[in-house]
Amino acid sequence: MVRRTLLGIMLAVSPLASAVAQNHGSAGHGASTIVDVAIGAGSFKTLVKAVEAAGLVETLKGTGPFTVFAPTDEAFAKLPAGTLDALLKDKAKLTAILTYHVVSGAVGSDKVVGLKSAKTVNGQDVAIAVKDGKVHVGAATVLKTDIKASNGVIHVIDTVLLPK
Numbered sequence: 001m002v003r004r005t006l007l008g009i010m011l012a013v014s015p016l017a018s019a020v021a022q023n024h025g026s027a028g029h030g031a032s033t034i035v036d037v038a039i040g041a042g043s044f045k046t047l048v049k050a051v052e053a054a055g056l057v058e059t060l061k062g063t064g065p066f067t068v069f070a071p072t073d074e075a076f077a078k079l080p081a082g083t084l085d086a087l088l089k090d091k092a093k094l095t096a097i098l099t100y101h102v103v104s105g106a107v108g109s110d111k112v113v114g115l116k117s118a119k120t121v122n123g124q125d126v127a128i129a130v131k132d133g134k135v136h137v138g139a140a141t142v143l144k145t146d147i148k149a150s151n152g153v154i155h156v157i158d159t160v161l162l163p164k
Helices: 002-010 014-024 034-041 045-054 073-077 083-089 091-099
Strands: 066-071 102-104 117-119 125-131 134-137 140-149 152-157
Touching: 034 045, 034 066, 034 140, 034 152, 045 066, 045 073, 045 083, 045 091, 066 140, 083 091, 102 117
Parallel strands: 066 152
Antiparallel strands: 066 102, 117 125, 125 134, 134 140, 140 152
């Protein structure tokens, strides 16, 4: 379950979410999985690469449902120099970070805005707050919400979440 959640998070990056929403509409019949949506978008290359390196692809293609707070390629670019390369070589640490972006169940934006925190697949809680009309998950701002996949929902975020 942790692996499924992690992949879901990574695949939820904004450009990918847009492509999936345009191409598949909503979850259900004929819709793509979170992983398929991310790959098809072409703008979540970093997230997809991380999910592959962590061995979470098949998990995130699973039944779910998952809610993924997906960082964009730009979010990954904000990490300090060398961080991403180091993470890609450390499967345990990468998996912990990726699963911190995933919540079990399909949690739409209508429910997210009412939460103070959410239990992530890696077992830690992530803070959720609404400030100045924007939803924040940990240190990230939500850019796009409710991108549907056959096995969950993606919310695009602007910063990679780092567990404590």
